[in-house]
Structures are given as structure tokens and as C-alpha cells.
Amino acid sequence: MMINIQxxxxVAYRCNDAKETVEWYQDNLNMEFLVAIAEDKVPSTKAPDPYMHVFLDAGQGNILAFFELPNSPAMGKDPNTPEWVQHIAFEVENRDDLLAAKEELEAKGIDVxxxxxxxIIHSIYFFDPNGHRLELTYRDATEEQLKELKRVAPEMVAEWSITKRAPKHAAWLHSEEFE
Structure with missing residues (x-):
């Protein structure tokens, strides 16, 4: 039998405060609050560790979840991973929607x-109150661009695994002609 992912x-992340997190995603990204689950012990491990687990609608059947863990040490970040690496990206329909979102977020005092x-995409970046980096993006790739990126992907990974230097197969993505 083959695994068939649907x-x-x-996707679940940790948060500092479940209520603050839910309200922030409702107020700033218009996400609907779907479900809250709270337990005094972890169902999978049976560890006695109370938590609040909240779920938000990220559109199209996608769910973003958070855990508040009051008995665990304060949330931290991997000091060896730059803050731009780990992020959650959400898609908007087009450039007008992206620009409107940027304007709205900035009007609410959020640095963007x-x-x-x-x-092949255009993006804005900002942080939620837990320090998680978020991205809003829209796609504008052509079929030819996507085909070429898929074609060169195996070659790029193979070259990277040997040299640990950026292969130039898709350097056109960030070339001046796109700036």
C-alpha cells in the first residue's frame, strides 16, 4: 500500500498566549477561530503537561494551529537559524490584494x-506577536517558468550537495530584470 497524502x-506552532494569538490572527489576517482543545496531559505521550491547542482557518481547508504551554520554559528560537528561514507563507489572489494587505498591516502598526x-511570486514579510515570521504572497509564474524550475531542481540539489554553493540554474528568479 502506498501513502496517499491528500x-x-x-501545521502547529507554539505561542506565548493562546487568546492573544487567536485575536491577532482574527484582527490582522481575518482568520476564523475554529476549535480550542485543552488537556491536562498529552494524549500521545501521556505526559502530565497542560496545554491549550487552538485552530484557525487559513483558507481552502488549511488550518493553522498553536499550542500554549504554561508549564514549559519560555519560548525560544534556535540561535543558529536566521529569523528569515522558518516562516509561514499564506497566498493571496493577486498584486492588488497583496498591496492592500501591506497597507492594512502597516496602518495597524505592523512592520512589513x-x-x-x-x-515567480511576490511577497511581503512581517512577524506575529510570538515572533513567528509570516509571508503573504501571490503567484505570477508562467507555465514555462514552472516547467523550467521543475526540470533543473534535481540538478540544482545534486550540485548543492557537492559544492554547498548556490547553483545558477534559476538565478534569473532574482535577477535585475525582475526587480
Whole structure:
């Protein structure tokens, strides 16, 4: 039997405060609060560790979840991983929606980086109250661009695994012609 993944059911992150997190995602990204689950012990491990687990609708059947863990040490980040690496990306329909979102977030006092042109997508970046980096993006790739990226992907990974230097097969994504 082969595993047949249908979609990601949810992605879960830790948060500092479940109520603050739910309200922030409702107020700033218009996500619907779906479910809250709280237990005094972890169902999978049976460890006595109370938690609040909240679920938000990220659109199209995608769910973003958070755990508040009051008995665990304060949340931290891997000091060896730059803050731009781990992030959650959400898709909007088009450039107008991205620009409107940027304007709305900035009006609410949220620092926003971008619009960054990645050749096949355009993105803005900002942080939630837990320090998680978020991205809003829209796609504008052509079929030819996507085909070429898929074609060169194995070659790029093979070259990277040997040299640990950025292969140039898709350097056009961030070339000046796209800036």
C-alpha cells in the first residue's frame, strides 16, 4: 500500500498566549477561530503537561494551529537559524490584494518588509506577536517558468550537495530584470 497524502491538515506552532494569538490572527489576517482543545496531559505521550491547542482557518481547508504551554520554559528560537528561514507563507489572489494587505498591516502598526519580487511570486514579510515570521504572497509564474524550475531542481540539489554553493540554474528568479 502506498501513502496517499491528500493535503496538510494543520501545521502547529507554539505561542506565548493562546487568546492573544487567536485575536491577532482574527484582527490582522481575518482568520476564523475554529476549535480550542485543552488537556491536562498529552494524549500521545501521556505526559502530565497542560496545554491549550487552538485552530484557525487559513483558507481552502488549511488550518493553522498553536499550542500554549504554561508549564514549559519560555519560548525560544534556535540561535543558529536566521529569523528569515522558518516562516509561514499564506497566498493571496493577486498584486492588488497583496498591496492592500501591506497597507492594512502597516496602518495597524505592523512592520512589513517588501514587496519582494521572487521572479515567480511576490511577497511581503512581517512577524506575529510570538515572533513567528509570516509571508503573504501571490503567484505570477508562467507555465514555462514552472516547467523550467521543475526540470533543473534535481540538478540544482545534486550540485548543492557537492559544492554547498548556490547553483545558477534559476538565478534569473532574482535577477535585475525582475526587480
Amino acid at each position: 493535503q496538510i491538515h494543520h 518588509i517588501g514587496v519582494v519580487n521572487h521572479g
